[in-house]
Every structure is written in structure tokens, then in C-alpha cells.
Amino acid sequence: GAVVSQHPSWVICKSGTSVKIECRSLDFQATTMFWYRQFPKQSLMLMATSNEGSKATYEQGVEKDKFLINHASLTLSTLTVTSAHPEDSSFYICSAHVQEDEQYFGPGTRLTVT
């Protein structure tokens, strides 16, 4: 089956710094990837749609200047949390669209901002 990886699996950073999270499709190409955020005991909330070679589309309420998304190739999308604050601490999950309606999810990245 299709495999999606994320790096790092967890990261701790200081308030005010930026952190980059990578999402890779390992054995397939994905023109579209999605980024989700999940707070403890809550559901996944879609943040943005990442399209290869074009600008990301952000969901309402998500600050595009704070959450920078780059989909530079068909196998890699990155999410950069800029000027991170403790309230940005969350579980960030990406998914890759394969074909028709199929999506495969990455293992997630735990971000803790101190």
C-alpha cells in the first residue's frame, strides 16, 4: 500500500522560533497533500491543501503567513510553523491523495512549544 512518512516524529522548540515538518510519499507521487492539526482528545481539523507547483489553499481561520506550506515536488510537502507559540503545540498530520478518493495518512508529528 501507499506509504506516507513525516519527519520529525516529534519536536520541541522554544517560543518564537520556527520549525519545519516534512511529509513524503515514499512509493507514489502525490499532486495533492493535506495538512491537519489535532489537539488532544479532539478530531483532525484540516488546515490546508497543498498542491504541487502552486500555492496552498488554506481553510478559514488558518493563518497562511504563520503556517507556510511548500509543495516543491510530487513526493514532498513541508509545513513551517513560524514564530511558534505554546498554543501551536499540537499533533500535525499530513495525508497524500493517491487516486480517486483515496488518501493515505502520515504517522504525525508532535510539536511542543516551550
Next chain:
Amino acid sequence: GESVGLHLPTLSVQEGDNSIINCAYSNSASDYFIWYKQESGKGPQFIIDIRSNMDKRQGQRVTVLLNKTVKHLSLQIAATQPGDSAVYFCAENWGGGNKLTFGTGTQLKVEL
């Protein structure tokens, strides 16, 4: 199940019993539905899907039922095992562009 605040609804079942997890979806225009299983600290794992032109679909030990009239989705797990313990989410695809909207989730606990 419905969720209020930060508390996930919990379903506790005995090992070997059947489990039924419910989900109310939001948009009558949704045409594709998926059930995911999420273990602690991991990403969602696909379980089974169903399209809006069907009302039932069966997989290995799992069955999904769709009632479009009341916008209700259920996941039935037969002979529940300890390894089934996880949070289960339903998701719907309605907006086009393959975007998914997730339900609130249900914590399934399997008791030995």
C-alpha cells in the same frame, strides 16, 4: 456518538462481543465516507469506505452502514479484539477536491 467539549465519547465492550460505533455527518451532499482507526500517537489508518449510492459495505470483520435519510453512519466490528482498542473517526467528502471533514471520534475500549 456526539462529543461535547474535549471529552471523547467512549464505548467499552467485552472481548469477543460486537461493537457498533455511530457517527452523524453534517452535509447531505457528501458522496463518500470513510472510517479511520487512530491509535495513540499515530496517524489515522483506513478501515473501510462507502459511497453514497450504497447503504452497506462489508470488509473483514467490519461493516459500514449508511443512512442518508438521517445522515447517519455506523461501523460494526465483529468479535472485537484487544487490538481494536483505539479512537475511531468517520470522515466525509463533500466539498470536492478530495477534502475530508472528520467527525468527533469515539474511543473504543476492549475489556478482557
